[in-house]
Amino acid sequence: MIDLYTWTTPNGRKVSIMLEELGVPYSTHSIDISKGEQFAPEFLKIAPNNRIPAIMDHETGISLMETGAIMLYLAEKYGRFLPEGDDKWSAIEWLMWQMGGVGPMFGQVHHFVKYNRGQSSYAEERYSNEAKRLYGVLNTRLKDRIFIAGAERGEYSITDMATWPWVSRFEWQEIDLNDYPNVKDWYVRIAERPAVQRGYQVPKYITKVPMP
Ligand SMILES: N[C@@H](CCC(=O)N[C@@H](CS)C(=O)NCC(=O)O)C(=O)O
The missing domain is CATH 3.40.30.10 (Glutaredoxin)
Known part of the structure; x- marks a missing residue:
């Protein structure tokens, strides 16, 4: 257990x-x-x-x-949920991108834009721009793929599971997912998975899974 x-x-x-x-x-x-x-x-x-x-x-x-x-x-x-062979490394590469980029940068957007607006316009601008840049990187990555890593058009992996919950806070980040259509499609595809719906409500229900 x-x-x-x-x-x-x-x-x-x-x-x-x-x-x-x-x-x-x-x-x-x-x-x-x-x-x-x-x-x-x-x-x-x-x-x-x-x-x-x-x-x-x-x-x-x-x-x-x-x-x-x-x-x-x-x-x-x-x-x-970890692809095999060479694809394992693209999954780990993009997992590290999430850990070192998406998590810390989006987290700072939540801190400065959602919870402390007006405290530091420099920080608001810096982290919002960085978040938009990362959304753009993900949008490009998902151009010909349905998941972030894996063979051919991609396979659902820990990389998607690590990135998706940060994107689920798109409203806090003042991001319009329509500006990143590949991210939007990917987000909705994952949001509709029953396990994702359940995992989102742990340890307790706060809100429904946000939908764009
Ligand atoms: N790099 C860590 C980050 C963990 C982290 O920042 N967790 C936040 C919640 S999302 C937290 O526990 N914050 C408590 C605090 O700021 O004191 C991981 O990936 O596990």
């Missing part, structure tokens, strides 16, 4: 969506980051960076923080 420590955020949803896609049993533990629960000593034992999500796999005794590591671990353990 896997214990998932999470909250209703893009990083948390990456892992709950993957666990739902895998269809494996897991127990959810809410870590309410608005109440500072990410700093509790018990949580820090498995998540020393005091960020959600984290997992504890009681079958193997392995605990992990950092969504990139968690998703690669689950993909290897269950033999799913």
Whole structure:
């Protein structure tokens, strides 16, 4: 059994969506980051960076923080959602793009544009422009593909599951998905998956999956 420590955020949803896609049993533990629960000593034992999500796999005794590591671990353990051969590397390449680009930059847009508008016009402009650039990169990547990585037109992988929850906050980012039609099609394709709908509502229901 896997214990998932999470909250209703893009990083948390990456892992709950993957666990739902895998269809494996897991127990959810809410870590309410608005109440500072990410700093509790018990949580820090498995998540020393005091960020959600984290997992504890009681079958193997392995605990992990950092969504990139968690998703690669689950993909290897269950033999799913990571393409084989050379395509594995394009999946990892774009997973790292998400981890190093989309997550941190979109996160800053949420911080400065959604929650602290007016505090720093430089930061608002800098991170909004960076987010738009990243949407453009993804739109180009999806020009002839239905998923981000994988053979031919692509195959659904951890790379999509890692990126999609950040795009699901397009309204917070003041992004009109009609400006990025390939991203919009990809977003809707994934949003319609039942496992994604379920994983989005972990650890609790906040809103419906946003649709453009
Ligand atoms: N690189 C980390 C980022 C995790 C992260 O930033 N999580 C946020 C929620 S999306 C968090 O726990 N924030 C708590 C805080 O800022 O104190 C990962 O991919 O797991």
